[in-house]
Each structure stands twice: as structure tokens, then as C-alpha cells.
Amino acid sequence: xxSWFPENVSSFGGEVDGIFWFIFYITTIWFxxxxxxxxxxxxxxxxxxxxxxVHVLGDNxxxxxxxxxxxxxxxxxxxxxxxxxxxxxxxxxxxxxxxDVVVRGSGRQFNWEFTYPGPDGKFGTADDLQIDxxxxxxVRKVVRVILTSKDVIHSFFLPNARLKQDxxxxxxxxxxxxxxxxxxxxxxxxxxxxFGHSGxxxxxxxxxxxxxxxxxxxxxxxxxxxxxx
Amino acid sequence: xxxxxxxNHADSRSFWERRVFSTDHKVIAKQYLSLALFWALMGGAxxxxxxWQIAHPDTEAPGWGFISPDVYNALVTMHGxxxxxxxxxxxxxxxxxxFLIPLMIGARxxxxxxxxxxxxxxxxxxxxxxxxxxxxxxxPAAGGWxxxxxxxxxxxxxxxxxxxxxxxxALALEFASFLMGGVNxxxxxxxMRAPGMTWFRLPLVVWMQLTAAVIFMLSVGPLIAGAVMLxxxxxxxxxxxxxxxxxxxxxxxxxxxxxxHPEVYVLLLPGLGIxxxxxxxxxxxxxFAYRPIIYSTIVxxxxxxxxxxxxxxxxxxxxxxxxxxxxxxxxxxxPFAIVVFSIIATLWGxxxxxxxxxxxxxxxxxxxxxxxxxGIFNGxxxxxxxxxxxxxxxxxxxxxxxxxxFFGSFAGIYYWFPKMFGRMMNDTLGKIHFxxxxxxxxxxxxxxxxxxxxxxxxxxxxPLQYEFLKPIAPLNEFITLAAILLLLxxxxxVINFFWSLVRGRIAERNPWQANTLEWTTDSPPPxxxxxxxxxxxxGPYNYSSPDTADDWIxxxxxxxxxxxxxx
Numbered sequence: 203x204x205s206w207f208p209e210n211v212s213s214f215g216g217e218v219d220g221i222f223w224f225i226f227y228i229t230t231i232w233f234x235x236x237x238x239x240x241x242x243x244x245x246x247x248x249x250x251x252x253x254x255x256v257h258v259l260g261d262n263x264x265x266x267x268x269x270x271x272x273x274x275x276x277x278x279x280x281x282x283x284x285x286x287x288x289x290x291x292x293x294x295x296x297x298x299x300x301x302d303v304v305v306r307g308s309g310r311q312f313n314w315e316f317t318y319p320g321p322d323g324k325f326g327t328a329d330d331l332q333i334d335x336x337x338x339x340x341v342r343k344v345v346r347v348i349l350t351s352k353d354v355i356h357s358f359f360l361p362n363a364r365l366k367q368d369x370x371x372x373x374x375x376x377x378x379x380x381x382x383x384x385x386x387x388x389x390x391x392x393x394x395x396x397f398g399h400s401g402x403x404x405x406x407x408x409x410x411x412x413x414x415x416x417x418x419x420x421x422x423x424x425x426x427x428x429x430x431x
Numbered sequence: 432x433x434x435x436x437x438x439n440h441a442d443s444r445s446f447w448e449r450r451v452f453s454t455d456h457k458v459i460a461k462q463y464l465s466l467a468l469f470w471a472l473m474g475g476a477x478x479x480x481x482x483w484q485i486a487h488p489d490t491e492a493p494g495w496g497f498i499s500p501d502v503y504n505a506l507v508t509m510h511g512x513x514x515x516x517x518x519x520x521x522x523x524x525x526x527x528x529x530f531l532i533p534l535m536i537g538a539r540x541x542x543x544x545x546x547x548x549x550x551x552x553x554x555x556x557x558x559x560x561x562x563x564x565x566x567x568x569x570x571p572a573a574g575g576w577x578x579x580x581x582x583x584x585x586x587x588x589x590x591x592x593x594x595x596x597x598x599x600x601a602l603a604l605e606f607a608s609f610l611m612g613g614v615n616x617x618x619x620x621x622x623m624r625a626p627g628m629t630w631f632r633l634p635l636v637v638w639m640q641l642t643a644a645v646i647f648m649l650s651v652g653p654l655i656a657g658a659v660m661l662x663x664x665x666x667x668x669x670x671x672x673x674x675x676x677x678x679x680x681x682x683x684x685x686x687x688x689x690x691x692h693p694e695v696y697v698l699l700l701p702g703l704g705i706x707x708x709x710x711x712x713x714x715x716x717x718x719f720a721y722r723p724i725i726y727s728t729i730v731x732x733x734x735x736x737x738x739x740x741x742x743x744x745x746x747x748x749x750x751x752x753x754x755x756x757x758x759x760x761x762x763x764x765x766p767f768a769i770v771v772f773s774i775i776a777t778l779w780g781x782x783x784x785x786x787x788x789x790x791x792x793x794x795x796x797x798x799x800x801x802x803x804x805x806g807i808f809n810g811x812x813x814x815x816x817x818x819x820x821x822x823x824x825x826x827x828x829x830x831x832x833x834x835x836x837f838f839g840s841f842a843g844i845y846y847w848f849p850k851m852f853g854r855m856m857n858d859t860l861g862k863i864h865f866x867x868x869x870x871x872x873x874x875x876x877x878x879x880x881x882x883x884x885x886x887x888x889x890x891x892x893x894p895l896q897y898e899f900l901k902p903i904a905p906l907n908e909f910i911t912l913a914a915i916l917l918l919l920x921x922x923x924x925v926i927n928f929f930w931s932l933v934r935g936r937i938a939e940r941n942p943w944q945a946n947t948l949e950w951t952t953d954s955p956p957p958x959x960x961x962x963x964x965x966x967x968x969x970g971p972y973n974y975s976s977p978d979t980a981d982d983w984i985x986x987x988x989x990x991x992x993x994x995x996x997x998x
Contacts, residue, residue: 266723353588
């Protein structure tokens, strides 16, 4: 059944999927209960000659219990879903964990512009490097992407990491993720951003530690690249 | 009184006054119905082109041709705009509300007949403006039906110039039209109920129309303000939503969804009302929990104003706000669970006959439950991180909206057609229409959830541009095929509708043996509706009562000795 989703490669993606399946099992049971009951009533209470419908108004508590008891169960289950979801939400979107790698990501019709701070670890200096549409990160490290837009609203979407964050001009919104499996994944834009919206797609390269070091040395050959780790 | 009614029937009004510039609520209802059905064809055509492009990207769509990305964005924008504002609203609120409210409460017309006529003509003007926007240089609006700025705020971002301004103008006119309608619905029901028609003898569909009108009137103000601000950004160089001038793009989203979520209930309530009326009549059984349903929908109306930000979990909203809005979203499911459970309880012990209106009402219920359950996934903030702006959301809201807008309206049209036009629709053709619609609808939108779970984003013109979406291409082709069949199935309705208008069996006053007042007058009712205004003696759902010999009794019919004795 996991094949309903693209492969999950982030540290928290499994928890998002977990909440999905939790809701899926509860709603599936309710689906068959309610639709099954309707179907049963349709067959059982179809019109038969000489038989009259029951004259029940549902205007007293004894009768209303038939809807109030299921209602109470619904409310308890709903709150249960919300409480479990709250933890996962807080983990992904609440306080950001300390970052191992910080990158700036900027949406611009119809590209992602990723900027690395370079060996000095500071943005806005000469060793900054901007790369269009390619985001290189090490696996098993917390990556923070500081997102903004230069024109319209875009949405930074990592399907394989179960992460999405709208990118809003005039604001800087930080998102984080930790990839656990090396590979190449896509970074589509998920918010309509103009005629090139379809096809606005970046690539996430998740490297092993060694490969990432190699990539850093390739990009900043002059000196140690430790600050980008 | 009888004499007066006859005089009115053979009245001296000219053709134009009777058929075109009429103040009669029934004619106005039919005008709204005609415009809505015209727009539904346009909405269906846009759906066909959208689906074609998704399944067979960058090939020529039969009957149209190549669909470029900017045309695709315009199609997506127009599909949403047309279906929500130019089909759902005029059908569910304007057509049914206008037709039913005066007839069901026992009034001769609306409180403000001229205002009513103005409302339909303003809506007509809105339609003309929207159609005009297709033909201006740069094409129609292409910023999505939600029109998020800055994309919608500057012509350079989309290449759309006046198309977008006309889109805003058309929406503003439409809102003005429905505000006039809402004032009429409220005033009429408050002041013009027949003697004995107390608030708790009103049919539920009237209650639902009123609640919907109030929700609409209270929520639309901020959106009108937002629309004016957006128009100013476009034409006067202001920067309400543009960050380079200190504006805030998210402000629009708050204004839009502060209206947009209540709007969902504005559509849902009249649809549920139709389903309730049909199920009670064809089940020959009183609606279970009449008063709790009324209270629930009023509570839901209030709650609908505090759930809007669940559309914005990943928009850049303060993450601490997700949980409060997630909880209000859950609380609003309570009143609707009451309504749904009451409908199911109404089916218990009923004596159901499955004429076309009943099939559509039951279909609406079944489909709506599915949509309600998938809503729980969207309402969950962590799951929404992944499924937001994917086809899972698209599939979800088509389940909720199609259930009321199409299944609900079809139930209503098949049910009230004899009262509207004085002829019966063909039941066999109606049943064929139902089964084709039901099967193909589910064939389109069940797989669409799976497409969404694979991560496919909304509003992308070509899924084949993405590696991770390539495996679902066959699924998209299947959905498109089913969608085309779903659209073609509607021909059975079109044929039935027009054939029945001229050739349908002449309808008696009360072909379904229903209790509510509209069935006590002629089919179709004369100008001013009733010969003598009925005096209401009981509630609307007194079916299969032990006090009556028949299994129904009109709201205004006295219990005769004979009937009492038969018991």
C-alpha cells in the first residue's frame, strides 16, 4: 500500500505518512459503516405493498441518542487525530532544529535560485555561490532553506520528503528537512505562478558525506569548505 | 380571492413583462436556471479541455486544438470561477431559492419583486462581462479562481491585462446580484409567511436557504473590499498586495478565504435542503430530528467564519495558528455529522420508492459522505503539508461540491420540474442519467485521490515534465476518459429536459403526494401563486402519520372526521 506515495526519503516523512494511514483506517471504517447502513436501509426499507413507513420524529432524547452517540464517537476520534497530528506538525513546522547546512532558496518565474554562503558561512559575501534549480545537500544532516520569492508566490515542494512551504515575496520563511537516503529527487513548484508554472522544477541532490565534501571542494577549490557542512 | 387570481392569470401584462422583464419570482427562478445551465455547459467544456491536456499533453484536443500553457491557466481559472460563481450559486441559491421560498411559505411573490428582477439582470450583466473577458487582448484571467496576488495583481506576471480586471468586475456584479437576492429571501420569509406558517413549520430547504443567505451576506463584505483593493493595485498603481510597496500578499488570502470557506456552506446548505425534501417525500417518512437539523445548520453558519485559515497551513501563516484552526475545523464537522446522521436515520423504517429524484438525493448523500471523510485528511495540518495543492484536494472538493451542486440540483430539478413547467420528466431516461453520472463521477474522482497522493500538483499543464509523475500517466488517461463519458452522459439530461418541456406528460398539482405548500397550487402555479392564501395547520413532514388515512397530508389540509375515523 505504500506505493500510493512516492518513496519517502526524509527523517519526518514517515510520520506524515503515519498520520495519513491513521486517518485512512479510521475513515475507511466510517465509510463502510455509513455507506453500508445506507445501502442496507435502501434494500430493507424499499416500498412494499400495504406497508407504511414508521412515524418517528426524532424529537426526544431517547430517539436522538441514535445520532448523538455516533456523534460523540466522531468527536473523540477527531480530537484523537488532531492531537496525534499536532506533534508531527510542531516537529516539521514549529521550532526549527539547529541547522547543519543553511541555504537560501528563491523563487523567480520560473526557476529556483539556490544560494550557498560559501566557506565563510555568511550570506552576502564574495564567496556566495548561486546555483539555479540544483540543490545539493548531505544526507543525515539538518538542512535549513531560507525561502523567499522575487516575484509571485511559489511553493517549495519536496514530494519525496513530504515537505511543502509556500514562498512569499517580501518575506523570508525558513523550512528544514533531513534526507536519509542519497539520490536525486525533484523540487516542483506547487503554487500556480504563471504560464511557466508547469515545468518549474528543481533537483535535489542528496549526497553521502564523502560525495558532499567532494562537491564542496569542486565548487570552492581555493580553501577548506568546512563551513558548508 | 379566486376571482383575483384568475384575473391575474389572464393578466394584461405584455409578453416582455411576463417572460423577459418579469418581476414574478418563478420567471426569475427560471431565468437563473437557464443562465446556470448555459454556464454549466461552459464549465463542462473547460473541464474537457483541462482533462485532455493532462492526459495527452501538448496534443491537439479534438474540437479545439493545441492548448498552450497560458491558455491552460486561463481554462483552470475559468473552470473554477464558472462552476462556483456562475453555476453553483445561481442554481442552488437563486433558481431554487427564488422558485421555492414564496411557494413554500405561502406568499404571492418576493417582498421586493423589482429588486428581484434587478438581481437577475445584474447577474446577466456579470455573465456578459465574464464572456467579454474571453475576447480582450491577453485573454481572460489566468491567476487561478482564487486569484492570489502578486500573480493576479500585475499584468506582467501573467500577460493578462483587461481579462483580469473584467474578471474582478464580473465577480463584483455577481456578488451585488446575490446580495439583492439574499435581502429578498430574508425579508420575504420574515414578513410574508402564510397564516399559521410558524418558523418551525417551515420546510428545511427554506431554513437552509435563509441560513445560506445570512452567511453569504456576512462573509462577502471582506472579499468585495479585497477585490476593490486588487483592482486598485492593477489599474491605479496601489500596492495593497505588492511587497515592493509595503503590501502583503497574504492579506488577500485571508480576505478571500474568510469569504471562501463560508461560501462552501452557502452552497452546501441549499443542496442538503433539497436532499432532505426529496428523501422525506420518497421515503414517506418525517425528517428525523427536524429542529436539531435547524439548530445545527445555524451553528455551522457561525462556525464557518472561524475555519478559513485551514486553507493556508503552508502559506507562511504563523505555524502556531495551525492547531487552533485545525480544531475549529473539526468542531464544524459536528453539526454536519448531525445532519448526515439525521438523514440516515430518516431512511430507517421508511417506505422508499426509487424515482429519479430519490436516486439523485441518495447519490448526493453517499457522495457527500465520501467527500466529508476525505476532508479529514485535508483538515489535519501535518497531512496537509504533503497533500496541499495536490490533486487529493481537487478530488476532495469535487466530492463535496459535485454532490450538492450536481447530484443535489438534479434531485431538485427532477423533483420540482412538474411544478416549474407543468410537465413530468421522463423517469426511465432520468434513471439512466443517474446511473451514468454516478458511475462515471466516481470513476473520475476516486482515482484522482491516488493521483494526488502520488504528489501531482494542481494546475500543472503537463505532468510528463516530472519524473516522479510519469508512473501515473495511465491513471490520468483513465480519468480523462471517464470525465469525457461523464460529460457525454449529461446529454441524457439535456434531451430529457427539453423533450419534457414540450412533450412530457402533463403534471397534476401534486404528482409526488408531498405535503409542502407549493404542491397545493396549480402546476405551474399562476401569477401570484395561490388562488386563496393557504392557512397552515401543521409542519411540513407529517408523512405516514397514524392520524391520517393516506400516508401524507398537506400542510394546510384540515384533519377531516373521515380521516380521523379511519384511524
